[in-house]
Amino acid sequence: MKKGMMLIVLCTFFGLLAGGCQPHQGSRTYTPGQAQTALSVYYGTVLKVSDVMIQGQQTGAGAVGGAVVGGIIGSTIGSGRGRRLATTGGALAGSAAGSAAEGTMATKAALEIEVEMDDGRIMVVVQEKDDAFAVGDRIRLIQSPDGTLRVRQ
Numbered sequence: 001m002k003k004g005m006m007l008i009v010l011c012t013f014f015g016l017l018a019g020g021c022q023p024h025q026g027s028r029t030y031t032p033g034q035a036q037t038a039l040s041v042y043y044g045t046v047l048k049v050s051d052v053m054i055q056g057q058q059t060g061a062g063a064v065g066g067a068v069v070g071g072i073i074g075s076t077i078g079s080g081r082g083r084r085l086a087t088t089g090g091a092l093a094g095s096a097a098g099s100a101a102e103g104t105m106a107t108k109a110a111l112e113i114e115v116e117m118d119d120g121r122i123m124v125v126v127q128e129k130d131d132a133f134a135v136g137d138r139i140r141l142i143q144s145p146d147g148t149l150r151v152r153q
Helices: 003-018 061-074 081-106
Strands: 040-054 108-117 122-128 138-143 149-152
Touching: 040 122, 061 081, 108 138, 122 149
Parallel strands: none
Antiparallel strands: 040 108, 040 138, 108 122, 138 149
16 A cells, blocks of 8 residues: 555544544533523532543544554555564554544543532532632532533632
């Protein structure tokens, strides 16, 4: 396979992988079902803020795509039995690399926000790190009909 074609295959694969279909889970992102819907609002005070990670769900596309790309690259090496071994090795290495890349891309920085509600309840909400919160901040806790919660200033 020509080097130009390999480059196109690699760029396409990693472009698709980078564009993963992970939904946003931050304070400022709403789903279409939440738009133009009555939302409940509760008030409280931030007790604690911790940095956490949200692990996205892996689809397997990284492993499959990596195996294909690795196999294609491996098939350009050697000839005969050596080419078959290089193709197999490339597919295995590509699968591992693709799976690792998908896992890394699916992980998002997030905050665990502990809130004391005005009615005395203590609640914890984990959401993407798209806003800054500090202990003592007065916040709004917004609840969607589906039970989804988000903390807003």
